[in-house]
Amino acid sequence: MKHVDEYRNKALIEKLAALIKRAASRSYIFMEVCGGHTAAIHRFGIPSLLPDNVRLLSGPGCPVCVTNNSFIDKAIAYSKMEDVIITTFGDLIRIPGSSSSLEKEKARGADIRIVFSGLEALEMAKSGSDKKVIFLGIGFETTAPGTAVTIKEAADDGIENFYVLSAHKVMPPAMETIIKEGVALDGFICPGHVAAITGSSAFSFIADKYRLGCVITGFEPVDILQAIYMLINQVNNDSPGAEIQYSRAVTRQGNVIAQRLIYEVFILSDEQWRGFGVIPASGLTLRKEYGRYDAESSIPLPPSVNVYEEHALCICGEILRGLKIPPDCRLFAGTCVPENPVGACMVSNEGACNTYYKYRRNE
Amino acid sequence: MKAHVIHIINTDGMSKHVSMSHGSGGTMTGKLIRDIFVKRFGMPEPLTDSAILNESGFMLAFTTDSYVVDPIIFPGGNIGKLAVCGTVNDLAVSGATPKYVSASFIIEEGFPVEDLIMIADSMSDEARKAEVNIVAGDTKVVEKGKCDKIFITTTGIGIMRSELEHISTAKKVKPGDMLIINGPIGNHSIAVLGARKKLGFNSPVESDCASLNHLIRKVMDECSEIHFMRDLTRGGLATVVNELAQIISSGIVINESSVPVEEPVKGLCEIFGFDPLYLANEGKVLFVAGDEEYKKVLELMRSTPLGKYSEVIGEVVENNRNVVVLNTSIGGQRLLDMPSGMQLPRIC
Amino acid sequence: MCLSIPAKVIEINGNIAEVSVGGTTFKAGLQLIENVEVGDYILLHTGFAIQKISENEALETLKLLTEMENAMNQETSDEAC
Numbered sequence: 001m002k003h004v005d006e007y008r009n010k011a012l013i014e015k016l017a018a019l020i021k022r023a024a025s026r027s028y029i030f031m032e033v034c035g036g037h038t039a040a041i042h043r044f045g046i047p048s049l050l051p052d053n054v055r056l057l058s059g060p061g062c063p064v065c066v067t068n069n070s071f072i073d074k075a076i077a078y079s080k081m082e083d084v085i086i087t088t089f090g091d092l093i094r095i096p097g098s099s100s101s102l103e104k105e106k107a108r109g110a111d112i113r114i115v116f117s118g119l120e121a122l123e124m125a126k127s128g129s130d131k132k133v134i135f136l137g138i139g140f141e142t143t144a145p146g147t148a149v150t151i152k153e154a155a156d157d158g159i160e161n162f163y164v165l166s167a168h169k170v171m172p173p174a175m176e177t178i179i180k181e182g183v184a185l186d187g188f189i190c191p192g193h194v195a196a197i198t199g200s201s202a203f204s205f206i207a208d209k210y211r212l213g214c215v216i217t218g219f220e221p222v223d224i225l226q227a228i229y230m231l232i233n234q235v236n237n238d239s240p241g242a243e244i245q246y247s248r249a250v251t252r253q254g255n256v257i258a259q260r261l262i263y264e265v266f267i268l269s270d271e272q273w274r275g276f277g278v279i280p281a282s283g284l285t286l287r288k289e290y291g292r293y294d295a296e297s298s299i300p301l302p303p304s305v306n307v308y309e310e311h312a313l314c315i316c317g318e319i320l321r322g323l324k325i326p327p328d329c330r331l332f333a334g335t336c337v338p339e340n341p342v343g344a345c346m347v348s349n350e351g352a353c354n355t356y357y358k359y360r361r362n363e
Numbered sequence: 364m365k366a367h368v369i370h371i372i373n374t375d376g377m378s379k380h381v382s383m384s385h386g387s388g389g390t391m392t393g394k395l396i397r398d399i400f401v402k403r404f405g406m407p408e409p410l411t412d413s414a415i416l417n418e419s420g421f422m423l424a425f426t427t428d429s430y431v432v433d434p435i436i437f438p439g440g441n442i443g444k445l446a447v448c449g450t451v452n453d454l455a456v457s458g459a460t461p462k463y464v465s466a467s468f469i470i471e472e473g474f475p476v477e478d479l480i481m482i483a484d485s486m487s488d489e490a491r492k493a494e495v496n497i498v499a500g501d502t503k504v505v506e507k508g509k510c511d512k513i514f515i516t517t518t519g520i521g522i523m524r525s526e527l528e529h530i531s532t533a534k535k536v537k538p539g540d541m542l543i544i545n546g547p548i549g550n551h552s553i554a555v556l557g558a559r560k561k562l563g564f565n566s567p568v569e570s571d572c573a574s575l576n577h578l579i580r581k582v583m584d585e586c587s588e589i590h591f592m593r594d595l596t597r598g599g600l601a602t603v604v605n606e607l608a609q610i611i612s613s614g615i616v617i618n619e620s621s622v623p624v625e626e627p628v629k630g631l632c633e634i635f636g637f638d639p640l641y642l643a644n645e646g647k648v649l650f651v652a653g654d655e656e657y658k659k660v661l662e663l664m665r666s667t668p669l670g671k672y673s674e675v676i677g678e679v680v681e682n683n684r685n686v687v688v689l690n691t692s693i694g695g696q697r698l699l700d701m702p703s704g705m706q707l708p709r710i711c
Numbered sequence: 712m713c714l715s716i717p718a719k720v721i722e723i724n725g726n727i728a729e730v731s732v733g734g735t736t737f738k739a740g741l742q743l744i745e746n747v748e749v750g751d752y753i754l755l756h757t758g759f760a761i762q763k764i765s766e767n768e769a770l771e772t773l774k775l776l777t778e779m780e781n782a783m784n785q786e787t788s789d790e791a792c
Contacts, residue, residue: 045695630733
């Protein structure tokens with residue numbers, strides 16, 4: 001497959017691994033903040049190709065992992081309404097809320113359907129059903145533009161029974177929170193597809209303000225290894241800067257059309273991230289002009305009386321912030337396993353605990 | 364007044380309702396089967412594709428399966444063809460010669476007779492190809508909405524060769540043995556997924572649904588060092604190699620680059636985030652052959668119509684006990700685990 | 712869900728393109744990009760084309776990697792002398 005196979009070339013990868021080994025003159029910790037990177041790194045066995053002094057840490061890059069319980073609880077509450085169809089990306093279906101999950105509710109008979117695009121959900125609303133179709137909008141800047149387009153199309157076509165429950169977030173504020181917390185890091189493997197939308201300039205603060213390594217990275221093994229090599233050089237030469245490794249998809253200014261669409265439909269708001277608490281200006285909420293498509297404004301929910309208390313030993317929050325790794329958790333691979341997960345990090349295919357369990361637990 | 368909800372860990376992990384993940388073929392299915400059925404029915408472990416029954420000098424293989432695939436017609440086959448192939452294969456991989464099959468149908472009110480005829484024709488064609496007889500059956504009709512079009516259950520009996528009893532239990536598997544598969548994986552899942560038009564893609568992929576008993580017979584007749592056989596269904600190659608790793612006292616290594624996957628299947632897996640190693644198949648068998656004989660096995664397989672693209676994909680190793688390690692296509696290493704939740708519902 | 716994959720544009724009908732990934736075709740909304748032509752490669756994500764893939768930049772990346780490899784081989788042979 002073009003634009004894929006070339007970046008999985010074994011010989012090239014061996015050379016890159018050798019280059020990294022040669023350049024790694026001290027110890028380095030690099031964090032990635034994208035579920036796609038977590039999955040790619042582990043699926044290809046990249047940690048096994050790196051020398052021991054180069055460590056990769058997983059941050060809050062899995063959008064379902066950082067989605068709060070209250071969002072799941074609201075979705076579940078909506079699903080219990082007779083005239084509602086919940087449409088969601090598959091990844092969200094097993095994430096735990098306060099006392100249940102969408103999958104469990106589906107097993108009990110709730111109308112919850114997996115979709116691969118917001119447009120699919122809109123089609124359901126258009127198809128003459130008198131039910132209310134609520135689309136659960138999760139994802140970062142890569143996914144938000146698609147939801148924005150869907151909402152605009154609903155508005156243009158005058159669709160009355162389509163709604164979005166938004167948990168969309170933007171990534172840079174979470175990265176800044178981690179840096180300010182003082183997590184021991186030498187640099188970031190920056191999310192290539194988020195940057196395809198935002199442009200590399202959205203990440204330059206990492207280098208400019210905090211003097212940490214910063215490389216905008218693609219998702220193939222060659223991309224990731226090349227980025228690690230570039231990060232090592234930035235650290236060795238004390239020359240941090242928002243370098244673009246993923247130049248075939250990322251520019252400095254990014255996708256201006258998509259950016260405009262995001263901010264036409266959404267506005268930045270303070271948002272709760274699982275494990276972080278509230279991060280100012282990190283969430284995307286529907287603007288008043290599109291308020292009728294906001295599920296919460298248009299379909300009132302009964303006041304919630306449940307307050308979630310995490311299992312005392314679950315350290316998802318610290319793992320998402322890069323302070324701990326999955327094997328540090330006492331529940332990991334014992335009580336907490338993919339078939340019987342305690343925390344969100346074990347549920348999602350892109351969660352740090354799930355990937356560690358699947359690919360590395362024998363280490 | 365605010366109420367606090369404490370998240371209680373259900374230590375025995377038993378769910379209150381059956382969910383789609385329980386039907387995936389992975390660890391959750393295994394747990395459901397063991398917790399509820401195996402215990403109560405007194406079935407011995409390890410669980411194998413067919414039960415081997417010894418009765419007054421006759422050794423029989425006996426198996427049953429239900430088919431709920433959605434949609435009922437897909438590129439490369441339909442629910443009827445699947446129902447015959449699946450049961451024939453379960454008998455054949457246990458080392459038995461499949462002989463007799465029964466077929467029970469649960470049909471939804473309003474189901475077109477034309478489609479029923481088409482399904483029955485497919486079943487009789489496939490039975491003829493596999494040289495088995497469909498000798499018993501049952502038909503029930505339920506009201507509209509009480510079942511989805513048609514469900515089929517087939518049960519099969521085959522004559523066992525007693526010297527092949529070890530085939531399912533892997534007693535003879537040892538380090539140095541080689542793993543061989545008869546062709547590319549993932550086709551069935553992708554074909555069925557593509558046939559569910561609502562997912563909005565067109566795929567040229569066809570299901571690999573086929574009766575493997577002739578290929579298996581040929582190999583078993585001419586080779587004496589086959590130590591294990593299993594067919595790959597729900598849960599894919601990863602499930603079978605993990606099941607094997609768990610019952611032997613050594614480990615398994617799989618070489619990702621050697622596992623055949625067709626381009627369109629690869630592409631779809633990339634886009635949906637599937638791993639082909641976990642996708643369902645309906646015409647694939649895994650052989651574990653002794654190191655002295657595996658090359659002969661491979662050549663023999665490649666000389667058959669259903670084994671043209673056979674490949675050696677891994678080996679049994681001394682270390683990494685009970686674990687499957689994957690040598691990735693780029694030279695890295697990682698675990699190849701059992702699937703846990705649902706990849707694709709109602710795939711067979 | 713986070714997945715974006717390179718896909719080739721094979722047909723364009725207004726705002727929707729037919730794109731191919733290894734032989735399988737999908738529909739992709741073109742509302743987020745402009746100046747797309749049949750034969751271009753785009754990144755497909757949740758039913759939308761989110762960016763065009765630059766052929767030139769891709770070639771540059773691969774060229775750079777080859778240069779890095781040559782530089783390393785040169786160093787190795789220098790060391791060996």
